[in-house]
Amino acid sequence: MKRIAAALVILAIAVAAVFFWLTAPNPLPVDILAGMDEGDAMAGERIFNAGGCNSCHGGKDPAADTLPMLGGGLALKTPFGTFHAPNISPDPDTGIGKWSGADFANAMMRGVSPSGQHYYPAFPFTSYARMKPGDVADLWAYIKTLPAVARANVPHELSFPFSVRRGLGLWKLLYLSPDPVVAIDETDEKLVRGRYLVEGPGHCGECHTPRSLIGGLDKARWLGGGPAPEGDGKIPNITPDASGIGSWSAEDIAYSMESGFTPEFDSLGGSMADVQRNIARLTAEDRQAIAAYLKAAPPVASSR
Amino acid sequence: MHKLILGMAAAMFLTTGVANADAISDRKAAMKSNGGAIGTLVKMVKGEMDYDPAAALAAFTTIREDMEGFEDLFPEDSMTGDTTASPKIWEDMEGFKAAVAKVEADLDAAIAAAPQDKAAFMPVFQQVAGNCQACHETYRIKK
Structure with missing residues (x-):
């Protein structure tokens, strides 16, 4: 009995040590x-x-x-x-x-x-x-x-x-991984720049990608939209699927980022309004790079 | 007793089910018409269409007419249903009415200015168009 107790204590210490090592x-x-x-x-x-x-x-x-x-x-x-x-x-x-x-x-x-x-x-x-x-x-x-x-x-x-x-x-x-999410032609400078802006500093995927039960991004549904992670409503699908923004041209995407108007002449609203005003301060080349990347990302059908 | 409760539940379901569909469809129609008019203006902004003072004036007038009484299309019972209107409209009806009044004032100014060339048109357009996003930022949710 004492031996079992001792073994349990050692096991508990080992688990705690592994937890501390893994979570450092x-x-x-x-x-x-x-x-x-x-x-x-x-x-x-x-x-x-x-x-x-x-x-x-x-x-x-x-x-x-x-x-x-x-x-x-x-x-x-x-x-x-x-x-x-x-x-x-x-x-x-x-x-x-x-x-x-x-x-x-x-x-x-x-x-x-x-x-x-x-x-x-x-x-x-x-x-x-x-x-x-x-x-x-x-x-x-x-x-x-x-x-x-x-x-x-x-x-x-x-x-x-x-x-x-x-x-x-x-x-x-x-x-947590520094690796890019979407595989693209690495020699295409515009796409590489767009991917960097969207997946890196722009952090678009943090809202536009659905999350798992413990809050990790579901990269199989990258940029596929879903329920808003905070507040009300839904976050739009921004992949080139028909249920996303597949009907938008690259020029439409760049113009929406510049002006706040969608190709249907609705306006980007909610929390995207502030995001759009920030992206409007970037260069036209940066917005075109973002648009090129969004056209090249894998299409994801909206879940409904 | 059970029947009474069931009956009340059914009545509540039915009344929420119809949830003032008229107001909702009226305001959607107004916004769709606005989108068409803005589309004409944006074509001129982007240079896809030559600047046409009469077409611009007509577009501003269309939006002005659509916005007339727009704030009255939000009765209490139109908060739910097939709508992307945010509950914030009803929480802050004064602010919402002020936002509608502002776009109306900007449109009145645009119509009075009746810009004759693109250089005069651009700042007038910016002044009007800024209202779209300002209002949608606060008073609409995506569904």
């Missing part, structure tokens, strides 16, 4: 982190617009003509609980003003905080993991030029087991 945060390699404080703020503004950081971190009524105020505040109501977008302004006390470039890169590309905790994937580091380190450095340089906003963060409201951050280490083993 995994920061970026040192050589990538080394260049993180040498970014170009001007170039970073374009990355900022591609990512639409302001849409979640900019508070409720971001004014179009002023500098982004990244005090956070948007509440994302999801099946797992409510996530509150944090302050990412350069305020040293309530924001990320004390961070180094390496801290920022680990947050963006590995979902790891400066103190070594896992971030929840409501922050779409699963997409940002595909970003070029140079772009992350540029973005960091830009964010540091923005106004400091003093606003204390609101803790997320999550239920067990999602309230245990360490468990996210297992989730990351399943769902």
Whole structure:
């Protein structure tokens, strides 16, 4: 009997050890982190617009003509609980003003905080993991030029087991990968650029792709739309299927991103309105690249 | 007793089933007509069609007529059913009415301006078209 008890204790310790080993945060390699404080703020503004950081971190009524105020505040109501977008302004006390470039890169590309905790994937580091380190450095340089906003963060409201951050280490083993999702002709520069914008900084798949029961993206239904992960209604299918936007030409897609009007002269509304205004600030070439990629992505039939 | 409850449930089902389909179809028809008029304007914006002052004026007038009384097409019993109207309309009817009043004012200004060339038309179009997304951002959900 004593032997069984001892064996159980040893087994429990072994399981705990494996859990800790598997769920350990995994920061970026040192050589990538080394260049993180040498970014170009001007170039970073374009990355900022591609990512639409302001849409979640900019508070409720971001004014179009002023500098982004990244005090956070948007509440994302999801099946797992409510996530509150944090302050990412350069305020040293309530924001990320004390961070180094390496801290920022680990947050963006590995979902790891400066103190070594896992971030929840409501922050779409699963997409940002595909970003070029140079772009992350540029973005960091830009964010540091923005106004400091003093606003204390609101803790997320999550239920067990999602309230245990360490468990996210297992989730990351399943769902965090820097590999591209869609196979394309790697010599086609326009497609490669479009894929980078959509799958990386633009993080389009985070809303437009349905999720599994534990919140991972269902890559077999990439960009196929589905129930909105937060709030009401549905997220449109943006694949070239007939139930998606198969009837839109590449030029239609690019124009909708520029103007906010669909080919039927409806307007892009809801949370896409803010996304569209950000993409409208990119270059025409970037919008054409996004359109070319969306035409080349595998068609997915909408589930209904 | 059971029959009474069943009867009440059936009555409720029937009343929600019809959920003011008239208001819903009327506002859909207005928006579809707006889409057609915007389509004409966008063709001129993109240069797919030469700027035609009469066609532009006609399109602005169509949208203005469609928007007349649009805010009255949202009675309480038209919140559910085959509609993409957001419940926010009924939570914030004042804000919604103000948004309709704004597009009406911008359309009145566009019709009064009656732009004669494309350079004059572009800012007028932008002023009107901005209303579409501003309203759909808050007061519509995708289904």
